Amino acid sequence: METAAPSAVIVAIDGPSGTGKSSTSKAVAAKLGLRYLDTGAQYRAITWWMITNGIDTDDADAVALAAGKPAIVSGTDPAGPTITVDGVDASGPIRTREVTSKVSAVSAVPEVRALITDLQRSIAAAAEGGIVVEGRDIGTTVLPDADLKVFLTASPEARAARRSGELRGKEAADVAATKEALIKRDAADSGRKTSPLAKAADAVEVDTTELTLEQVIECVVTLVEEKRAGRK
Ligand SMILES: Nc1ncnc2c1ncn2[C@@H]1O[C@H](COP(=O)(O)OP(=O)(O)O)[C@@H](O)[C@H]1O
Numbered sequence: 001m002e003t004a005a006p007s008a009v010i011v012a013i014d015g016p017s018g019t020g021k022s023s024t025s026k027a028v029a030a031k032l033g034l035r036y037l038d039t040g041a042q043y044r045a046i047t048w049w050m051i052t053n054g055i056d057t058d059d060a061d062a063v064a065l066a067a068g069k070p071a072i073v074s075g076t077d078p079a080g081p082t083i084t085v086d087g088v089d090a091s092g093p094i095r096t097r098e099v100t101s102k103v104s105a106v107s108a109v110p111e112v113r114a115l116i117t118d119l120q121r122s123i124a125a126a127a128e129g130g131i132v133v134e135g136r137d138i139g140t141t142v143l144p145d146a147d148l149k150v151f152l153t154a155s156p157e158a159r160a161a162r163r164s165g166e167l168r169g170k171e172a173a174d175v176a177a178t179k180e181a182l183i184k185r186d187a188a189d190s191g192r193k194t195s196p197l198a199k200a201a202d203a204v205e206v207d208t209t210e211l212t213l214e215q216v217i218e219c220v221v222t223l224v225e226e227k228r229a230g231r232k
């Protein structure tokens with residue numbers, strides 16, 4: 001891996017769904033002038049490509065064979081992150097319920113992880129001023145030498161309520177369904193063999209259940225500033 005510029009800071013933010021990774025990472029990157037990478041969007045993009053190309057996402061061999069075909073490109077401006085697949089904007093289609101229900105199976109395939117991990121490392125190495133990278137295995141596997149590792153957690157109830165809040169005009173029953181789907185995805189992501197969702201031994205754990213988004217952002221900004229001050 002290339003060495004980043006001395007002032008560059010690499011921040012890894014991991015945790016399960018709905019803990020606030022994307023919102024926190026984007027805001028921290030914008031405040032500190034860093035780039036931003038949503039690695040979940042990359043796994044969603046490859047999953048969307050598999051679905052649209054008729055690959056059975058439960059067939060690990062078929063997924064492995066096709067994994068190198070799509071060209072996935074991530075734009076890392078925290079004010080407007082982008083993702084394209086073979087030149088087509090995929091930011092909308094990767095958020096569908098179908099992709100969400102199939103992404104854990106695709107992301108568990110070792111060949112998929114190897115390709116996406118290489119891509120993530122090259123994006124981080126190219127971010128001269130530093131970057132915030134969020135996902136599930138950034139601190140443990142993708143960027144084990146990150147300057148700061150944060151692991152966000154929150155109760156399943158809080159996470160489901162946050163996710164349901166994004167679905168406008170839905171009934172309370174959807175919170176229960178969302179919670180069930182979240183727990184299922186957490187179990188699949190934590191239980192897979194290749195780089196499962198896990199807290200790195202040297203990560204700072206932040207439970208966001210009782211915190212506002214602003215408080216979480218301030219907490220992470222302070223942690224980054226402390227790291228930067230310690231390096232001077
Ligand atoms: N601390 C918080 N308190 C309340 N809502 C939050 C908090 N953090 C994030 N949210 C909201 O929860 C939803 C999920 O957050 P997101 O950043 O997408 O989580 P993740 O990337 O971990 O899945 C968003 O609508 C976001 O605005």
Ligand SMILES: Nc1ccn([C@@H]2O[C@H](COP(=O)(O)OP(=O)(O)O)[C@@H](O)[C@H]2O)c(=O)n1
Nearest residue numbers: 017018039040041043103104107135136137
């Ligand atoms: N570094 C990462 C990031 C995401 N993923 C996979 O991608 C899925 C979608 O990630 P995401 O961050 O978009 O999910 P949400 O937290 O936004 O719901 C996860 O459930 C994992 O299966 C992964 O395996 N490794």
